[in-house]
Amino acid sequence: xxATTDIAPPQVGTRLPFGEFRPxxxxxxxxxxxxxxxxxxxxxxxxxxxxxxxxxxxxFVAATLFLFYGAERLFSFDIGTALRKAKGWQVPLAALLGxxxxxxxxxVVVAAYSSGNVGFGAVVATLTATMGDAAFLLIxxxxxxxxxxxxxxxxxxxxxxxxxDAVSRDSMGPVTAKHCDLAPRIGATRPRxxxxxxxxxxxxxxxxxxxGGVDVRAVFGQSMEIVGLVGTAIGLxxxxxxxxxxxxxxxxxxxxRMAEETAFISxxxxxxxxxxxYLAAYAGLDLEAMFNSVALVLPLIAILIGFVPGCGPQVxxxxxxxxxxIPFSALIGNAISNDGDALFPxxxxxxxxxxxxxxxxxxxxxxxxxxFYFLAPxxxx
Numbered sequence: 541x542x543a544t545t546d547i548a549p550p551q552v553g554t555r556l557p558f559g560e561f562r563p564x565x566x567x568x569x570x571x572x573x574x575x576x577x578x579x580x581x582x583x584x585x586x587x588x589x590x591x592x593x594x595x596x597x598x599x600f601v602a603a604t605l606f607l608f609y610g611a612e613r614l615f616s617f618d619i620g621t622a623l624r625k626a627k628g629w630q631v632p633l634a635a636l637l638g639x640x641x642x643x644x645x646x647x648v649v650v651a652a653y654s655s656g657n658v659g660f661g662a663v664v665a666t667l668t669a670t671m672g673d674a675a676f677l678l679i680x681x682x683x684x685x686x687x688x689x690x691x692x693x694x695x696x697x698x699x700x701x702x703x704x705d706a707v708s709r710d711s712m713g714p715v716t717a718k719h720c721d722l723a724p725r726i727g728a729t730r731p732r733x734x735x736x737x738x739x740x741x742x743x744x745x746x747x748x749x750x751x752g753g754v755d756v757r758a759v760f761g762q763s764m765e766i767v768g769l770v771g772t773a774i775g776l777x778x779x780x781x782x783x784x785x786x787x788x789x790x791x792x793x794x795x796x797r798m799a800e801e802t803a804f805i806s807x808x809x810x811x812x813x814x815x816x817x818y819l820a821a822y823a824g825l826d827l828e829a830m831f832n833s834v835a836l837v838l839p840l841i842a843i844l845i846g847f848v849p850g851c852g853p854q855v856x857x858x859x860x861x862x863x864x865x866i867p868f869s870a871l872i873g874n875a876i877s878n879d880g881d882a883l884f885p886x887x888x889x890x891x892x893x894x895x896x897x898x899x900x901x902x903x904x905x906x907x908x909x910x911x912f913y914f915l916a917p918x919x920x921x
Contacts, residue, residue, distance in 0.1 A: 560781060560783070561781055562782070562783075565780040569777070572776060573776075576769070587769060589810070590769060590772045592768075593772070593809045593810045594769075594775075595743050595746045595747045595756075595768050597677065597680065597805075598743070598772075599747045599771070600681060601680045604641070604679050605642075605797065606737070606794055606798040608676075609794035609797045612790070612794075623649065623652045623657055623658050631665045631701035631702055631705065632698050633662075634658060634665045634666040634701065635669040635698045636669075638665065638666030638668070638882075639690050639691075639693055641671070641679060642673055642675065642801070643670065643672045643787040643880040644787060644790055645666065646669075646672075646880060646881075647787065647881065647882045647885055649662055649666040649882075650885045650889065651885065653889070653890075654890075659705055661703075661704045663886065664697075664701050664897045665697040665700060665704075666697065666701075666882065667697075667882060667901055668696055668701070668876055669694050669696070669697030670697075670879060670880050670882060671854070671875045672854050672855075672878060673805055673880065673881075674858040674880075676805065677859070677862070678858050678862075678871075681862050685868065685871070685920050688872075692872065692908070693875050693876055696904045699904070700901065700903075704900055723784055723788055723789040724784070726783075727792070729793045729795055735774055736774050736778060736798075736799040736803070737795050739767060742767050743767050743768065743771050746768075772810070775799075775807075776803070779803040779804055782804075784800055785850070785884070787851075787881045804852075805855050807852075808852050809855065827865055835867070840873075842857050843873040843905045843906060844877075846875075846877030847902075849881070851881055854875075854880065867912075867921050869909045869911075869912040870909065872909055873906070873908065873909030874905075876904055877901050
């Protein structure tokens with residue numbers, strides 16, 4: 541089952557035999573390409589960072605997405621029907637769907653709300669529990685942290701949903717008239733999807749060797765750079781020609797969904813890698829020291845970023861955590877406050893409910909984030 545809203549499909553540009561480029565995305569991809577082709581140390585640094593982003597993050601995200609979506613396809617069931625019949629278990633089930641990596645589960649709950657199958661507490665529960673596509677990144681790179689963040693977000697989501705239902709039951713009536721695709725179906729698996737998966741396999745070998753402490757540049761040499769840059773280029777091409785906003789349609793093949801969502805996540809990861817090293821190398825900024833100087837407000841900033849619709853900014857926050865620049869308290873605050881792509885259909889279906897659901901999630905986000913900040917400052921850092 542996939543969710544729908546009245547959000548129009550993203551505008552695309554010039555049609556070519558292999559698809560349509562989206563002008564803004566194409567511009568970003570061309571900037572990345574230009575930076576990689578720069579001569580001297582600057583170009584070498586850029587290419588090295590792109591290879592690192594691909595072999596250290598992207599390939600693991602791709603593997604996680606493929607396993608998750610493959611299992612989802614294998615054990616599929618009608619989630620809408622399950623929600624409608626759950627009755628007293630709607631809030632826990634909605635939170636569980638939200639805590640599922642990616643935005644699909646939360647969007648399904650929002651769609652069920654629009655048709656009157658679940659209450660407002662279920663919406664609060666799923667939006668509080670969801671971490672969006674940033675969950676895939678965290679699972680792939682910091683599974684130890686993911687084992688804490690995802691169950692904790694689930695528990696907070698369930699509790700928040702129950703409290704909201706008890707306090708404001710039926711105060712946010714659903715709107716059922718608005719309806720159209722948020723994640724349009726791509727259809728048949730494309731050659732680019734298979735090619736992306738094929739290149740990811742040797743990239744995964746390189747990434748696994750890195751995790752094992754192997755000097756991969758000495759072992760794999762230039763072939764590592766070729767794999768990393770080719771994989772990055774294919775991902776940028778998929779992203780620049782994609783008609784999706786971020787999340788994929790559940791009816792598409794797992795390999796297509798993996799390619800699309802990995803490409804989306806990778807763009808944000810590359811941007812974070814480049815920004816961090818450029819600032820350190822050429823602006824003389826010590827971001828770690830700078831963040832440490834404002835450590836008290838980092839959880840609050842991360843929570844506020846969570847209010848921004850979409851998964852991109854949340855992927856950036858997770859990347860900062862993975863690189864040791866922000867504490868766990870900021871990560872968990874963002875994980876609880878962010879609504880991922882599910883906020884888009886929520887805004888379209890019922891703007892008032894969307895605003896209130898986001899506001900409600902800020903309360904447990906502040907409590908949990910600053911609880912970790914003051915009571916367990918070094919936890920998972």
